[in-house]
Amino acid sequence: xxxxxxxxxxxxxxxxxxxxxxxxxxxxxxxxxxxxxxxxxxxxxxxxxxxxxxxxxxxxxxxxxxxxxxxxxxxxxxxxxxxxxxxxxxxxxxxxxxxxxxxxxxxxxxxxxxxxxxxxxxxxxxxxxxxxxxxxxxxxxxxxxxxxxxxxxxxxxxxxxxxxxxxxxxxxxxxxxxxxxxxxxxxxxxxxxxxxxxxxxxxxxxxxxxxxxxxxxxxxxxxxxxxxxxxxxxxxxxxxxxxxxxxxx
Amino acid sequence: xxxxxxxxxxxxxxxxxxxxxxxxxxxxxxxxxxxxxxxxxxxxxxxxxxxxxxxxxxxxxxxxxxxxxxxxxxxxxxxxxxxxxxxxxxxxxxxxxxxxxxxxxxxxxxxxxxxxxxxxxxxxxxxxxxxxxxxxxxxxxxxxxxxxxxxxxxxxxxxxxxxxxxxxxxxxxxxxxxxxxxxxxxxxxxxxxxxxxxxxxxxxxxxxxxxxxxxxxxxxxxxxxxxxxxxxxxxxxxxxxxxxxxxxxx
Numbered sequence: 001x002x003x004x005x006x007x008x009x010x011x012x013x014x015x016x017x018x019x020x021x022x023x024x025x026x027x028x029x030x031x032x033x034x035x036x037x038x039x040x041x042x043x044x045x046x047x048x049x050x051x052x053x054x055x056x057x058x059x060x061x062x063x064x065x066x067x068x069x070x071x072x073x074x075x076x077x078x079x080x081x082x083x084x085x086x087x088x089x090x091x092x093x094x095x096x097x098x099x100x101x102x103x104x105x106x107x108x109x110x111x112x113x114x115x116x117x118x119x120x121x122x123x124x125x126x127x128x129x130x131x132x133x134x135x136x137x138x139x140x141x142x143x144x145x146x147x148x149x150x151x152x153x154x155x156x157x158x159x160x161x162x163x164x165x166x167x168x169x170x171x172x173x174x175x176x177x178x179x180x181x182x183x184x185x186x187x188x189x190x191x192x193x194x195x196x197x198x199x200x201x202x203x204x205x206x207x208x209x210x211x212x213x214x215x216x217x218x219x220x221x222x223x224x225x226x227x228x229x230x231x232x233x234x235x236x237x238x239x240x241x242x243x244x245x246x247x248x249x
Numbered sequence: 250x251x252x253x254x255x256x257x258x259x260x261x262x263x264x265x266x267x268x269x270x271x272x273x274x275x276x277x278x279x280x281x282x283x284x285x286x287x288x289x290x291x292x293x294x295x296x297x298x299x300x301x302x303x304x305x306x307x308x309x310x311x312x313x314x315x316x317x318x319x320x321x322x323x324x325x326x327x328x329x330x331x332x333x334x335x336x337x338x339x340x341x342x343x344x345x346x347x348x349x350x351x352x353x354x355x356x357x358x359x360x361x362x363x364x365x366x367x368x369x370x371x372x373x374x375x376x377x378x379x380x381x382x383x384x385x386x387x388x389x390x391x392x393x394x395x396x397x398x399x400x401x402x403x404x405x406x407x408x409x410x411x412x413x414x415x416x417x418x419x420x421x422x423x424x425x426x427x428x429x430x431x432x433x434x435x436x437x438x439x440x441x442x443x444x445x446x447x448x449x450x451x452x453x454x455x456x457x458x459x460x461x462x463x464x465x466x467x468x469x470x471x472x473x474x475x476x477x478x479x480x481x482x483x484x485x486x487x488x489x490x491x492x493x494x495x496x497x498x499x
Contacts, residue, residue: 059361101429107422108380112308112373119368123414124361131357156424165372165421169414175405176356176413249499 006030006073007227008065008133009080010056010125013039015198016148017082019216020223021047027224029078032069034061036084056083056125057117066132075140078227079133081126082148086118086162103158110161118162122149123169130177134186142185144227147174148219151192151242171238178236187235189226193219194242210243254326256477257281257318257382259305259374262288264447265397266331268466269473270296276474278327281318283310285333305332305374306366308381315381325385327477330375330396335367335411356410367411371398372418379437383430391434393477396423397469398439400492420488427486436485438476443492445469459494 007024011017013035021033021043031049033040034056044051050072054061069076126147137143152160153167174190181188195204195213205212222241225231240246256273260266262284270282270292280298282289283305293300299321303310318325337359375396386392401409402416419439426437444450444463455461472491475481490496 101432103429107425107429108376108383110376112369112376115368115373115376116365119364120361124364127357127359127361127364134357153421156421156428158425158428161425164425165418168417168421172402172405172414172417173356176407176410179405179407180355180357 004028004030005077006075007078008032008069008076009082010034011082011084012043013037016216016219018043019220020080023220023224030073032065034065057120059128062128062132070136076136077143079129079145080223081129081145083121083125086160100158107161118166122166123173126170134181137186138184145188146223146226147190149190149192151194151240151246153192154238155246155248174238175236182235189234190238191222192238192240192242194245208243208245214241214243253277253279255279255322255324256327257314257325258329258331259283260331260333261292262286265466265469267292268470269329272470272474279322281314283314306369308377311377311381324389325382326392328378328382328394329473330378330394332370332374335409336363337410354407354410359410367415371415375419379426386435387433394437395473395476396439398441400441400443400490400496402441403488404496424486431485438484439488440473441488441490442469443495464493
């Protein structure tokens with residue numbers, strides 16, 4: 001029983017985060033879950049794990065989560081840094097993804113404080129978790145992080161101004177972190193998610209090579225893959241899980 | 250005289266900014282310069298332009314600069330968004346190769362408030378200038394901006410943790426801005442600089458640069474002006490390496 005690996009998942013109350021928690025549970029992981037609502041507490045009750053209410057933008061909440069997780073399981077093997085949606089996303093307006101000069105998310109109208117908030121939400125969430133968990137992983141001989149990001153982090157899209165800009169910093173941070181800690185057997189990778197089942201419609205999907213959005217469950221399976229030993233030599237990467245949508249080589 | 254184009258240069262007091270100002274002056278541009286020190290005021294006096302003491306991290310200073318430029322010259326054709334250095338950079342670190350695990354900096358040691366300061370310095374400087382200048386350029390039927398950035402924006406280096414992360418955001422912002430405004434004739438591009446000769450590097454650094462030398466300030470300035478000019482009229486939203494061949498990605 002105690003040989004089972006343990007994982008922390010943030011923003012685990014719904015959507016991708018909840019699907020990841022369920023998938024890891026099926027694979028035998030013991031779980032510590034957090035989300036701003038009480039939903040991750042309910043989910044943790046259902047899956048037999050530890051659940052907390054809290055936000056990844058609050059350093060104290062992250063520390064509380066890490067303490068609860070290590071307190072319950074002793075050793076943590078994996079961390080999934082999932083996070084919320086951006087305030088300024090306007091949902092998909094154009095049926096021609098990426099370039100939409102008429103997007104309602106008006107770039108220059110976004111106040112400075114929202115830029116700072118999104119730095120907290122999409123970059124410093126991971127930085128704070130890395131600060132809290134790196135000593136633990138080093139002490140126990142290694143560990144793995146997966147950050148859930150978006151394909152527009154690398155191929156900017158008009159409708160998602162922050163995912164398309166602030167999340168680019170996360171892809172760079174993922175490399176810097178690996179430069180420093182890969183030698184300690186700590187891996188960090190970022191999954192760039194494209195259209196997921198709760199975004200887009202049939203016309204949108206007709207522009208995607210796979211003609212459909214990803215299900216939450218297949219993003220979760222992908223996440224588990226990059227936490228596992230199957231990917232023991234993969235680190236510092238930003239990996240597209242976008243059904244073949246992105247164009248860059 | 251009134252047909253001469255008008256350019257704004259920030260962080261123009263010295264180094265790359267001052268070199269851009271001098272080169273623009275030599276090309277016939279009329280200038281509005283700003284820097285946190287008095288140096289851009291002195292340089293503006295020398296070059297027959299207007300100079301201000303102010304910071305790109307203050308929207309009010311940028312608004313003042315843009316307002317005075319319009320009042321003096323009636324138009325703005327070009328903007329060079331140059332900015333300061335990052336607090337956390339380690340110049341005596343590794344060179345060329347992006348990977349140096351022995352770098353003195355650990356990205357986890359950078360306090361949250363430095364991340365936010367870097368956002369103000371390397372990203373919101375451009376956002377603020379774009380807010381102030383875009384309506385002016387739209388009215389005129391066009392204009393061009395060049396943002397001075399760094400290769401580590403796309404080749405992350407532990408020695409420069411904030412340039413390597415926050416400047417990546419700028420690489421994306423330039424594309425979003427272009428999506429929205431290039432149709433109004435406004436072009437924005439980023440120059441990704443490698444080693445520049447205003448800093449001293451150890452000899453081994455030069456072995457990692459295909460050109461075997463750092464860029465001179467003048468050649469950075471010439472490059473910057475080229476991307477502001479009509480020769481680059483179909484280049485927008487690009488991240489352009491000016492690095493002597495260091496970049497490896499295709």
